[in-house]
Amino acid sequence: MHWTKWPYWLKGGVIGGGVAFLFYFLLYGCFFATSIDLKPGEVGFTYYCLVFFVISPIYPVGLLLNLLGPIFDYSSGFVEAYAPILNIPIWFIIGSIVGILVGYIKKSPPKRAL
Numbered sequence: 340m341h342w343t344k345w346p347y348w349l350k351g352g353v354i355g356g357g358v359a360f361l362f363y364f365l366l367y368g369c370f371f372a373t374s375i376d377l378k379p380g381e382v383g384f385t386y387y388c389l390v391f392f393v394i395s396p397i398y399p400v401g402l403l404l405n406l407l408g409p410i411f412d413y414s415s416g417f418v419e420a421y422a423p424i425l426n427i428p429i430w431f432i433i434g435s436i437v438g439i440l441v442g443y444i445k446k447s448p449p450k451r452a453l
Contacts, residue, residue: 347442348435355396355434359427362395366423400426 369388
């Protein structure tokens with residue numbers, strides 16, 4: 340099936356999940372590339388990779404998991420490990436909801452002025 344024939348909710352989900360997936364690889368690729376040949380305890384240029392974290396869609400998911408931490412009784416290590424993993428399906432769902440709204444707006448008949 341061609342992209343133009345996909346329903347709007349699927350297009351929105353693929354765009355939302357795809358952007359989250361892209362930032363996931365940018366962030367962890369940056370951490371991997373800047374941490375080569377570092378001794379234990381050295382930081383090097385890894386702090387520059389935090390820019391990808393702050394501007395990425397992973398950051399709001401991490402904040403949400405951090406706020407929900409006391410409710411579900413998990414530590415910040417859980418947030419660091421699972422925020423990037425939960426990021427992709429969460430943003431797929433958000434993109435799908437936006438796609439549903441766009442599809443609804445585009446299919447509604449135009450209002451006529453009297």
